Amino acid sequence: MTNIRKIAQLAGVSVSTVSRVLNDHPYVIEEKRQKVLAAVKELNYIKNANAVYLSKGKTYCIGVVLPFLNLPYFGEILEGIAGEALKHGYHLKIFQTDYEKDAELDAFHRLQMKEVDGLIITSRANSLDTLHSFMEGLNVVFCENLHGVAKKVFINHYEAVRTGMDYLHSKGHTDIGLCLHRTFGTNSEERVRGFYDAAEAAGNEVREDWIFNECIHLKDGRDVVGQWEALKDKPSALIVTSDQVSAGIVSQAGRKGIVVPDELAILSFDNHPISDVFDITSFDMPIRQLGEEAFRLFFEEDHLSPVILETSLHERKTV
Amino acid sequence: MTNIRKIAQLAGVSVSTVSRVLNDHPYVIEEKRQKVLAAVKELNYIKNANAVYLSKGKTYCIGVVLPFLNLPYFGEILEGIAGEALKHGYHLKIFQTDYEKDAELDAFHRLQMKEVDGLIITSRANSLDTLHSFMEGLNVVFCENLHGVAKKVFINHYEAVRTGMDYLHSKGHTDIGLCLHRTFGTNSEERVRGFYDAAEAAGNEVREDWIFNECIHLKDGRDVVGQWEALKDKPSALIVTSDQVSAGIVSQAGRKGIVVPDELAILSFDNHPISDVFDITSFDMPIRQLGEEAFRLFFEEDHLSPVILETSLHERKTV
DNA sequence: GTGAAAGCGCTAACAG
DNA sequence: CTGTTAGCGCTTTCAC
Numbered sequence: 001m002t003n004i005r006k007i008a009q010l011a012g013v014s015v016s017t018v019s020r021v022l023n024d025h026p027y028v029i030e031e032k033r034q035k036v037l038a039a040v041k042e043l044n045y046i047k048n049a050n051a052v053y054l055s056k057g058k059t060y061c062i063g064v065v066l067p068f069l070n071l072p073y074f075g076e077i078l079e080g081i082a083g084e085a086l087k088h089g090y091h092l093k094i095f096q097t098d099y100e101k102d103a104e105l106d107a108f109h110r111l112q113m114k115e116v117d118g119l120i121i122t123s124r125a126n127s128l129d130t131l132h133s134f135m136e137g138l139n140v141v142f143c144e145n146l147h148g149v150a151k152k153v154f155i156n157h158y159e160a161v162r163t164g165m166d167y168l169h170s171k172g173h174t175d176i177g178l179c180l181h182r183t184f185g186t187n188s189e190e191r192v193r194g195f196y197d198a199a200e201a202a203g204n205e206v207r208e209d210w211i212f213n214e215c216i217h218l219k220d221g222r223d224v225v226g227q228w229e230a231l232k233d234k235p236s237a238l239i240v241t242s243d244q245v246s247a248g249i250v251s252q253a254g255r256k257g258i259v260v261p262d263e264l265a266i267l268s269f270d271n272h273p274i275s276d277v278f279d280i281t282s283f284d285m286p287i288r289q290l291g292e293e294a295f296r297l298f299f300e301e302d303h304l305s306p307v308i309l310e311t312s313l314h315e316r317k318t319v
Numbered sequence: 320m321t322n323i324r325k326i327a328q329l330a331g332v333s334v335s336t337v338s339r340v341l342n343d344h345p346y347v348i349e350e351k352r353q354k355v356l357a358a359v360k361e362l363n364y365i366k367n368a369n370a371v372y373l374s375k376g377k378t379y380c381i382g383v384v385l386p387f388l389n390l391p392y393f394g395e396i397l398e399g400i401a402g403e404a405l406k407h408g409y410h411l412k413i414f415q416t417d418y419e420k421d422a423e424l425d426a427f428h429r430l431q432m433k434e435v436d437g438l439i440i441t442s443r444a445n446s447l448d449t450l451h452s453f454m455e456g457l458n459v460v461f462c463e464n465l466h467g468v469a470k471k472v473f474i475n476h477y478e479a480v481r482t483g484m485d486y487l488h489s490k491g492h493t494d495i496g497l498c499l500h501r502t503f504g505t506n507s508e509e510r511v512r513g514f515y516d517a518a519e520a521a522g523n524e525v526r527e528d529w530i531f532n533e534c535i536h537l538k539d540g541r542d543v544v545g546q547w548e549a550l551k552d553k554p555s556a557l558i559v560t561s562d563q564v565s566a567g568i569v570s571q572a573g574r575k576g577i578v579v580p581d582e583l584a585i586l587s588f589d590n591h592p593i594s595d596v597f598d599i600t601s602f603d604m605p606i607r608q609l610g611e612e613a614f615r616l617f618f619e620e621d622h623l624s625p626v627i628l629e630t631s632l633h634e635r636k637t638v
Numbered sequence: 639g640t641g642a643a644a645g646c647g648c649t650a651a652c653a654g
Numbered sequence: 655c656t657g658t659t660a661g662c663g664c665t666t667t668c669a670c
Contacts, residue, residue: 017639050369050663054648072389086422094411247593277570322647322648323648335649336656338650347656370662374650376662
């Protein structure tokens with residue numbers, strides 16, 4: 001392995017001068033600089049990143065914690081983070097958790113070990129209590145409105161659902177159901193809260209069996225239609241927190257001869273391209289921006305005010 | 320910063336004993352082991368990953384080069400790689416390229432700097448000639464059938480397209496078009512070759528203006544329909560190399576009143592859940608497996624025989 | 639402007 | 655079983 005010392009030797013200078021040249025520091029006379037450069041070329045020298053990181057105590061790498069990699073939502077967040085990271089010379093390390101608590105804790109451990117300079121938690125499996133002891137003094141950004149956390153960016157899900165409910169009310173719906181990714185996590189809780197608050201404000205009943213959980217993939221939408229059909233009392237509208245699931249619902253409804261929106265209205269979230277294809281009325285979620293802001297929160301060390309992102313409704317044909 | 324030396328001091332042993340305990344090496348008397356563990360606990364010691372990596376000359380991290388993060392294809396590959404990597408204690412570093420040559424070269428440079436132990440190239444922007452000089456003696460896996468490359472895993476696109484063409488021929492189609500992601504890259508070239516070979520074998524004409532390029536996203540399918548309509552002589556069937564694009568085509572055809580498959584048949588690739596939703600006849604592509612095999616090629620140092628993955632046709636209703 | 643030298647924190651060969 | 659010691663390769667302070 002050819003190292004900085006060999007370069008110094010061949011160039012007839014000290015290692016510190018080599019280091020200076022390599023890092024574009026000033027105060028190196030042109031003649032020596034050229035000698036160093038020549039030696040680098042001759043010995044085919046390439047600097048060792050780990051040595052740099054150890055010495056600097058920094059890795060210019062940020063860890064991203066996410067449950068799945070094959071979901072558009074997380075793909076889009078990643079794009080946002082990666083784009084912003086690139087601008088600042090940072091790379092991304094992926095910690096896929098499948099919502100396994102241990103896998104998530106591993107990511108925090110890696111942060112403690114200085115394997116990454118920070119962590120962006122896009123979605124979480126452990127309780128905040130558990131995580132707190134792992135993140136003292138460390139740079140961790142959460143993508144949810146978590147109390148007692150300094151760095152956070154989130155979409156205003158509460159407001160979105162309330163707005164959505166009002167929109168459905170205005171269309172004459174009183175019996176409204178909800179399809180959720182999951183119930184754990186602030187984002188989901190906020191949606192549920194908005195759902196209940198809006199129903200109460202409008203004086204409408206909320207039924208537990210109108211809340212569908214674990215709706216994640218396209219095929220889950222299909223299953224929802226089955227469950228909806230089996231209901232004795234059916235909601236006339238569904239708020240669905242993912243366009244993938246909505247697309248599954250709409251397509252399955254089509255097969256079953258269920259008329260959307262007359263028999264079942266769908267109000268969706270994401271405004272992913274697929275909602276356009278299926279003409280699904282959907283809230284635009286600035287997911288990419290969520291990723292970008294998350295990186296900024298990490299990067300600007302003293303950026304401690306939460307970032308709140310708003311949604312906007314795209315009316316199409318399912319309500 | 321509390322380091323291994325401090326632990327040794329507090330525990331009254333040498334650093335090597337501490338190291339042994341920390342790495343579960345045998346030959347440490349239980350009493351000392353306990354003392355070390357106690358000291359670790361007391362000082363809240365956490366080992367520094369970069370120091371380990373520098374010392375070992377290994378990072379247990381593999382780099383994945385990909386153009387986009389928000390495409391199902393790459394999400395699925397990532398899942399495959401990540402799943403397999405996890406089993407062997409490896410992490411993933413992402414190098415998103417947007418097909419920018421320099422961004423791709425940066426990944427190779429990081430490999431040279433020992434920032435990652437290897438690289439999986441899921442899709443490539445630079446010529447192999449360019450890359451060759453960056454990968455001597457390094458562990459690089461390609462996801463395409465590249466000549467002069469040892470480690471490679473790929474789907475048999477040539478065979479898939481030929482099979483698909485024969486299938487379309489058997490359904491009476493002679494005028495067949497092709498929708499590609501892009502023309503650069505072995506995978507695309509193989510598909511084009513299969514396309515031409517099959518047409519020639521069947522004695523059918525191939526027209527340049529029946530080949531649509533840059534078809535990547537859902538919306539691109541929509542545009543293809545527009546271009547198809549504008550054609551004086553229209554193909555009666557299209558082979559489309561992405562379910563996303565096919566979904567766009569099918570949905571847009573529906574809006575325009577173009578009857579699928581009677582007026583336009585669609586034979587797609589991926590067998591992604593979306594093809595099920597749209598009843599699209601599609602070749603199942605073992606993409607996740609592609610990722611898994613890619614990691615294995617990396618991991619098994621002397622695993623030098625190429626891995627070829629086959630596709631299988633899922634008949635639905637668009638042909 | 640430049641170099642010596644002291645880290646950064648851990649691993650592992652070697653001697654005992 | 656255990657300790658000494660020499661790295662791994664780079665950065666950075668400090669003195670000249």
